[in-house]
Amino acid sequence: RTLLTHPWFTGLQEGSQSCDGSVAVLSHQWKRAAPAYHLILEGILILWIIRLLFSKTYKLQERSDLTVKEKEELIEEWQPEPLVPPVSKDHPALNYNIVSGPPSHNIVVNGKKCVNFASFNFLGLLDNARVKAAALASLKKYGVGTCGPRGFYGTFDVHLDLEDRLAKFMKTEEAIIYSYGFATIASAIPAYSKRALVFVDYFLSFLNPRKARVTRRFIVVEGLYMNTGTVCPLPELVKLKYKYKARIFLEESLSFGVLGEHGRGVTEHFGISIDDIDLISANMENSLASVGGFCCGRSFVIDHQRLSGQGYCFSASLPPLLAAAAIEALNIMEENPGIFLVLKEKCERIHKALQGISGLKVVGESLSPAFHLQLTDSTGAREKDVTLLQEIVNHCMNRGIALTQARYLEKEEKCLPPPSIRVVVTVEQTDEELERAARIIKEAAQAVLL
Amino acid sequence: AAAAAAAAGQIHHVTQNGGLYKRPFNEAFEETPMLVAVLTYVGYGVLTLFGYLRDFLRHWRIEKCHHATERKEQQDFVSLYQDFENFYTRNLYMRIRDNWNRPICSVPGARVDIMERQSHDYNWSFKYTGNIIKGVINMGSYNYLGFARNTGSCQEAAAKVLEEYGVGVCSTRQEIGNLDKHEELEKLVASFLGVEAAMAYGMGFATNSMNIPALVGKGCLILSDELNHASLVLGARLSGATIRIFKHNNMQSLEKLLKDAIVYGQPRTRRPWKKILILVEGIYSMEGSIVRLPEVIALKKKYKAYLYLDEAHSIGALGPTGRGVVDYFGLDPQDVDVMMGTFTKSFGASGGYIGGKKELIDYLRTHSHSAVYATSLSPPVVEQIVTSMKCIMGQDGTTLGKECIQQLAENTRYFRRRLKEMGFIIYGNEDSPVVPLMLYMPAKIGAFGREMLKRNIGVVVVGFPATPIIESRARFCLSAAHTKEILDTALKEIDEVGDLLQLKYSRHRLVPLLDRPFDETTYEETED
Numbered sequence: 001r002t003l004l005t006h007p008w009f010t011g012l013q014e015g016s017q018s019c020d021g022s023v024a025v026l027s028h029q030w031k032r033a034a035p036a037y038h039l040i041l042e043g044i045l046i047l048w049i050i051r052l053l054f055s056k057t058y059k060l061q062e063r064s065d066l067t068v069k070e071k072e073e074l075i076e077e078w079q080p081e082p083l084v085p086p087v088s089k090d091h092p093a094l095n096y097n098i099v100s101g102p103p104s105h106n107i108v109v110n111g112k113k114c115v116n117f118a119s120f121n122f123l124g125l126l127d128n129a130r131v132k133a134a135a136l137a138s139l140k141k142y143g144v145g146t147c148g149p150r151g152f153y154g155t156f157d158v159h160l161d162l163e164d165r166l167a168k169f170m171k172t173e174e175a176i177i178y179s180y181g182f183a184t185i186a187s188a189i190p191a192y193s194k195r196a197l198v199f200v201d202y203f204l205s206f207l208n209p210r211k212a213r214v215t216r217r218f219i220v221v222e223g224l225y226m227n228t229g230t231v232c233p234l235p236e237l238v239k240l241k242y243k244y245k246a247r248i249f250l251e252e253s254l255s256f257g258v259l260g261e262h263g264r265g266v267t268e269h270f271g272i273s274i275d276d277i278d279l280i281s282a283n284m285e286n287s288l289a290s291v292g293g294f295c296c297g298r299s300f301v302i303d304h305q306r307l308s309g310q311g312y313c314f315s316a317s318l319p320p321l322l323a324a325a326a327i328e329a330l331n332i333m334e335e336n337p338g339i340f341l342v343l344k345e346k347c348e349r350i351h352k353a354l355q356g357i358s359g360l361k362v363v364g365e366s367l368s369p370a371f372h373l374q375l376t377d378s379t380g381a382r383e384k385d386v387t388l389l390q391e392i393v394n395h396c397m398n399r400g401i402a403l404t405q406a407r408y409l410e411k412e413e414k415c416l417p418p419p420s421i422r423v424v425v426t427v428e429q430t431d432e433e434l435e436r437a438a439r440i441i442k443e444a445a446q447a448v449l450l
Numbered sequence: 451a452a453a454a455a456a457a458a459g460q461i462h463h464v465t466q467n468g469g470l471y472k473r474p475f476n477e478a479f480e481e482t483p484m485l486v487a488v489l490t491y492v493g494y495g496v497l498t499l500f501g502y503l504r505d506f507l508r509h510w511r512i513e514k515c516h517h518a519t520e521r522k523e524q525q526d527f528v529s530l531y532q533d534f535e536n537f538y539t540r541n542l543y544m545r546i547r548d549n550w551n552r553p554i555c556s557v558p559g560a561r562v563d564i565m566e567r568q569s570h571d572y573n574w575s576f577k578y579t580g581n582i583i584k585g586v587i588n589m590g591s592y593n594y595l596g597f598a599r600n601t602g603s604c605q606e607a608a609a610k611v612l613e614e615y616g617v618g619v620c621s622t623r624q625e626i627g628n629l630d631k632h633e634e635l636e637k638l639v640a641s642f643l644g645v646e647a648a649m650a651y652g653m654g655f656a657t658n659s660m661n662i663p664a665l666v667g668k669g670c671l672i673l674s675d676e677l678n679h680a681s682l683v684l685g686a687r688l689s690g691a692t693i694r695i696f697k698h699n700n701m702q703s704l705e706k707l708l709k710d711a712i713v714y715g716q717p718r719t720r721r722p723w724k725k726i727l728i729l730v731e732g733i734y735s736m737e738g739s740i741v742r743l744p745e746v747i748a749l750k751k752k753y754k755a756y757l758y759l760d761e762a763h764s765i766g767a768l769g770p771t772g773r774g775v776v777d778y779f780g781l782d783p784q785d786v787d788v789m790m791g792t793f794t795k796s797f798g799a800s801g802g803y804i805g806g807k808k809e810l811i812d813y814l815r816t817h818s819h820s821a822v823y824a825t826s827l828s829p830p831v832v833e834q835i836v837t838s839m840k841c842i843m844g845q846d847g848t849t850l851g852k853e854c855i856q857q858l859a860e861n862t863r864y865f866r867r868r869l870k871e872m873g874f875i876i877y878g879n880e881d882s883p884v885v886p887l888m889l890y891m892p893a894k895i896g897a898f899g900r901e902m903l904k905r906n907i908g909v910v911v912v913g914f915p916a917t918p919i920i921e922s923r924a925r926f927c928l929s930a931a932h933t934k935e936i937l938d939t940a941l942k943e944i945d946e947v948g949d950l951l952q953l954k955y956s957r958h959r960l961v962p963l964l965d966r967p968f969d970e971t972t973y974e975e976t977e978d
Contacts, residue, residue, distance in 0.1 A: 078712045080725045084813035093816040096628040102615040119620040126616045135617045143600040144834040145798040147558045147591040151550045152910045180653035182824035216528045245527045285825040289618040300518035314680040315655035316794040325617040404625040
């Protein structure tokens with residue numbers, strides 16, 4: 001009733017009465033166009049809007065209607081998988097070989113005395129007296145551990161010395177050392193590649209670049225490939241670098257201290273200027289017979305890792321005795337550059353001696369001191385191959401030659417290499433030992449495979 | 451009054467948890483005073499403005515540009531660094547850079563010798579004057595039990611092993627790098643921790659980043675504490691599992707995440723999770739807090755999750771027998787599924803270990819990246835660990851280990867009490883040997899470090915990005931090697947510098963951790 005006494009309605013009645021006054025009609029036309037049901041509808045709409053405004057908001061996360069009891073039942077019923085799947089007792093990697101005493105040239109493996117053809121001790125510096133003396137002096141001065149990362153009183157003068165020496169040896173501006181070889185390249189690449197395209201070499205296959213101009217491009221290669229014993233084609237890579245404007249990261253763990261006239265690695269081997277390579281990363285655990293790793297290159301590139309290399313900033317620094325051992329090993333390398341030639345000679349010798357074994361083929365170039373022996377005819381199943389090769393290895397170990405199979409994490413590798421025995425050549429091996437090894441491997445292959 | 455309030459808060463805590471805690475748990479994080487917070491933001495604002503000004507001047511070559519540049523031949527390559535990434539480094543970090551990376555030339559014991567360096571171009575480059583600042587009190591090295599020594603039985607044993615075995619190993623564990631020394635070490639670590647088996651690795655950082663991916667993968671859930679170390683975060687990201695973060699040491703947050711995870715399953719598909727792994731640390735090195743282990747274990751048992759405990763700082767430093775945070779709370783080591791730790795801090799060596807059930811260790815021996823691709827521990831380092839561990843366990847026939855542990859506990863209590871009495875804001879648990887002292891303002895970071903060095907005390911100062919931007923701090927690491935005289939000297943100097951720089955912010959309004967407001971939006975979900 002209050003609605004009907006509203007001037008709006010009285011205006012309607014007025015307008016309907018004064019039908020001659022056209023202005024009056026026009027001005028009241030809009031008022032006349034609203035019948036009662038329309039108004040009631042609008043009233044209901046207004047009431048509905050008011051109701052919606054005041055009703056509770058509907059939370060998206062609680063769209064399930066589970067009661068507390070149902071939740072408790074779900075929690076009780078849920079069974080997780082065991083933390084780790086069971087490992088069978090005969091897993092080939094479960095029972096490690098136990099080495100008693102130092103893993104040097106004459107090694108005692110599982111109680112048997114052998115000549116070592118398995119450790120990456122290329123320059124024979126593992127039991128060099130000078131290296132041990134330097135490490136001992138450092139131990140007497142500094143103790144063993146550094147008790148802190150590089151940023152917090154973990155930088156010793158030995159570390160600065162070693163970085164200096166490595167930079168000078170490799171003829172680069174700066175070097176940075178890490179306390180673990182594996183962490184070196186694993187920290188270096190992520191430090192630069194937040195938004196980047198990384199071309200990683202899997203047996204020389206490149207991907208096509210599709211991304212825009214803001215993406216940095218990196219080519220990551222190894223100097224001497226551990227899985228195949230081949231050398232990377234560095235001159236072609238440098239040409240590609242300038243053509244596609246990508247930067248090269250060179251991983252020289254095997255080739256440092258092996259290739260090149262003075263042991264500077266694959267850049268010296270090919271005669272390429274070291275400035276063309278943006279970053280060289282290597283570990284000190286092979287030729288230098290120490291522990292840890294380093295990266296070297298121009299200051300522009302290397303300095304960035306001092307704040308962004310995770311393995312550098314958040315981890316304790318290298319124990320000083322290991323750094324001192326590495327410095328002494330570098331000294332020895334610089335004093336007798338003739339050992340690289342000796343090593344090369346021995347590699348070629350054993351390569352020749354191992355050709356033509358029935359059942360096994362040599363995989364790797366003749367200048368690689370770590371190469372593989374693979375089965376010429378695989379049985380078809382990887383486990384069977386592994387078992388066969390293990391029998392050959394055991395046969396050799398029983399006769400005084402220590403060998404090992406190359407180990408991989410089978411699920412993690414993108415291109416899993418076939419199972420193989422790895423043979424490592426060091427300068428300490430005499431010619432007689434090399435010939436004996438070749439003979440014993442031949443006999444073992446004959447005994448097991450035929 | 452503060453003690454009474456804390457005691458009241460503590461009693462309240464113990465009864466609330468039904469007696470899970472056998473000892474009082476006193477942890478406090480005093481709130482930042484409002485004025486200080488505002489001034490800190492203002493400080494950073496001023497620095498940022500000046501930073502832009504400097505960049506402008508450098509761009510137009512009015513100011514000399516010190517940092518290295520790209521090669522001429524590679525100028526048209528996509529630039530290696532984003533300009534903004536380095537803004538903080540160029541304009542803020544560079545100015546106080548002399549507080550970090552200080553080179554030392556002696557054993558990092560209670561006193562250390564620092565090489566003096568000078569800069570004539572505002573920290574862009576350093577020159578060594580050749581002087582050595584001798585006998586600086588070392589409050590920065592992680593030397594909790596004082597095993598960083600160059601004399602004594604540990605050093606002699608390590609020297610003998612060095613002569614016999616050499617320094618390197620040149621091979622991996624699975625190939626021919628597994629020495630008898632490593633087997634001995636692993637048996638000893640297992641008996642020290644009270645677990646079935648253990649495995650040792652060459653680097654603590656790599657232990658986390660390479661083994662977490664071996665344990666969990668896609669379809670699993672990781673619940674990680676807010677303030678976990680970079681190695682745990684990296685390992686969690688590399689594994690490919692879903693990561694959810696709970697508020698620091700907050701058990702309600704953790705419980706809610708666990709409940710929601712099991713009830714609702716994986717996002718979108720609603721499949722049940724394969725496993726749930728909780729990542730926590732024993733002592734958090736930036737906060738000085740200790741994990742609430744009894745509650746975590748109770749939750750883990752109730753919801754059938756797995757627990758990964760990183761005892762990098764707490765092994766050797768906590769507990770009546772030095773066995774870490776499990777020993778500190780008097781719990782059973784079998785309850786923790788994966789016990790990880792490092793040898794760097796309390797044992798004066800380097801490397802890391804993982805301990806647990808035999809099935810776990812067998813699996814890691816066959817599936818860990820470290821066993822297959824990385825060189826094993828160096829023999830003299832192994833010997834140092836073995837000797838120091840035997841010393842802590844008391845197996846070498848002396849009580850040296852027990853004395854060190856007691857000395858550290860006394861030092862911790864004394865130092866923290868004195869600093870609190872002086873009026874500084876100190877974070878963390880009363881029993882934690884890591885003592886963060888709040889500085890807040892960016893200028894005070896540099897000032898504190900330099901003033902302390904002038905007074906012959908070496909401290910560690912930390913700012914952004916290791917800590918939240920307004921919560922910069924100085925962090926003291928106590929050691930059993932610190933005698934009471936050394937601590938008193940240090941305290942006197944800290945008092946002086948505190949008055950000079952006006953660092954005594956504390957108003958004794960302690961906020962016990964439990965009362966922090968907890969709201970529903972406390973977790974983030976990141977799927978990589």
